[in-house]
Amino acid sequence: xxxxxxxxxxxxxxxxxxxxxxxxxxxxxxxxxxxxxxxxxxxxxxxxxxxxxxxxxxxxxxxxxxxxxxxxxxxxxxxxxxxxxxxxxxxxxxxxxxxxxxxxxxxxxxxxxxxxxxxxxxxxxxxxxxxxxxxxxxxxxxxxxxxxxxxxxxxxxxxxxxxxxxxxxxxxxxxxxxxxxxxxxxxxxxxxxxxxxxxxxxxxxxxxxxxxxxxxxxxxxxxxxxxxxxxxxxxxxxxxxxxxxxxxxxxxxxxxxxxxxxxxxxxxxxxxxxxxxxxxxxxxxxxxxxxxxxxxxxxxxxxxxxxxxxxxxxxxxxxxxxxxxxxxxxxxxxxxxxxxxxxxxxxxxxxxxxxxxxx
Ligand SMILES: Nc1ncnc2c1ncn2[C@@H]1O[C@H](COP(=O)(O)OP(=O)(O)OP(=O)(O)O)[C@@H](O)[C@H]1O
Ligand code: SF4
Ligand SMILES: [Mg+2]
Numbered sequence: 001x002x003x004x005x006x007x008x009x010x011x012x013x014x015x016x017x018x019x020x021x022x023x024x025x026x027x028x029x030x031x032x033x034x035x036x037x038x039x040x041x042x043x044x045x046x047x048x049x050x051x052x053x054x055x056x057x058x059x060x061x062x063x064x065x066x067x068x069x070x071x072x073x074x075x076x077x078x079x080x081x082x083x084x085x086x087x088x089x090x091x092x093x094x095x096x097x098x099x100x101x102x103x104x105x106x107x108x109x110x111x112x113x114x115x116x117x118x119x120x121x122x123x124x125x126x127x128x129x130x131x132x133x134x135x136x137x138x139x140x141x142x143x144x145x146x147x148x149x150x151x152x153x154x155x156x157x158x159x160x161x162x163x164x165x166x167x168x169x170x171x172x173x174x175x176x177x178x179x180x181x182x183x184x185x186x187x188x189x190x191x192x193x194x195x196x197x198x199x200x201x202x203x204x205x206x207x208x209x210x211x212x213x214x215x216x217x218x219x220x221x222x223x224x225x226x227x228x229x230x231x232x233x234x235x236x237x238x239x240x241x242x243x244x245x246x247x248x249x250x251x252x253x254x255x256x257x258x259x260x261x262x263x264x265x266x267x268x269x270x271x272x273x274x275x276x277x278x279x280x281x282x283x284x285x286x287x288x289x290x291x292x293x294x295x296x297x298x299x300x301x302x303x304x305x306x307x308x309x310x311x312x313x314x315x316x317x318x319x320x321x322x323x324x325x326x327x328x329x330x331x332x333x334x335x336x337x338x339x340x341x342x343x344x345x346x347x348x349x350x351x352x353x354x355x356x357x358x359x
Contacts, residue, residue: 021056028089064242120180178209257343
């Protein structure tokens with residue numbers, strides 16, 4: 001079994017700084033063409049769903065990705081799992097660019113990067129038994145489980161995700177939402193991947209079941225050692241499970257760092273605004289905290305603002321923000337401070353603002 005450091009042992013900011021990343025995403029771009037006409041299609045523009053995303057994922061860690069609807073989270077997930085092809089950029093798995101692989105080499109890598117989908121109601125085929133759903137990956141990779149062993153393997157997986165192995169012949173509609181997501185997780189685990197990309201795995205579930213599924217995912221990670229990219233709208237859920245957090249806005253990551261750095265020492269105005277909307281249980285802390293209300297809608301990714309994409313909703317925007325794009329890097333004011341604010345933030349005027357009470 002892989003040795004995985006506990007959440008607190010993992011290095012701040014860099015995840016597991018002393019180790020090689022299992023995945024390196026570099027300048028990743030996905031533009032969807034916008035076309036007009038039926039017979040003679042003419043491209044009239046492009047939806048810039050993902051536009052220059054960079055991040056690393058370390059073995060055994062959880063990187064949370066948050067951002068409003070339409071900011072490109074699912075597109076990043078689909079690019080990593082080869083469900084979409086990038087327009088440009090690199091996805092390096094252990095140093096090898098998987099966007100250039102095909103055939104057998106691609107199949108071998110895909111085994112190690114699995115996906116858990118958002119909606120357990122639509123992502124499980126209603127006509128297949130749970131046993132067939134969980135065992136389906138073995139059809140593509142029979143070397144992992146020879147035919148005679150499959151039933152036992154599937155029953156083991158049911159057991160691992162907390163479901164009765166005797167349910168193997170049941171159909172998805174015979175399970176609750178939380179149980180269905182456990183089935184989706186079992187399928188994601190079947191090939192023993194090194195990476196699981198979970199696209200809003202608990203968003204479709206009742207609040208009461210969300211924590212159970214998150215706890216299960218943490219338990220499985222401690223047991224099997226895979227890295228998670230965990231996508232969510234809800235910053236509070238991401239914090240519970242993440243070692244590091246990346247915040248996305250309109251196709252770009254605007255701030256990334258260790259969970260404590262992002263939650264307690266955010267330096268990007270967008271992160272600060274998102275955090276100011278997170279529920280705070282303590283009434284006294286709640287009374288004293290500042291709510292930052294963002295005005296206006298998220299601009300269209302087909303026509304993003306010049307310079308900083310957040311500038312049309314940013315209360316700190318200045319002229320420079322319209323002409324010069326802020327890059328995702330440690331802001332100069334924090335460089336060398338060795339404090340929690342020393343993490344990448346794409347803002348010309350980055351500064352600390354405490355929005356949620358510190359632990
Ligand atoms: N196949 C596609 N063709 C055209 N545009 C697309 C396609 N898939 C996604 N988009 C657009 O790309 C942008 C990013 O979409 P994406 O689904 O990645 O966002 P998201 O952050 O996952 O949103 P949500 O939180 O609602 O799931 C959106 O504007 C979306 O409309
Ligand atoms: S660069 Fe300017 S517009 Fe963008 S977040 Fe910073 S202050 Fe706001
Ligand atoms: Mg999505």
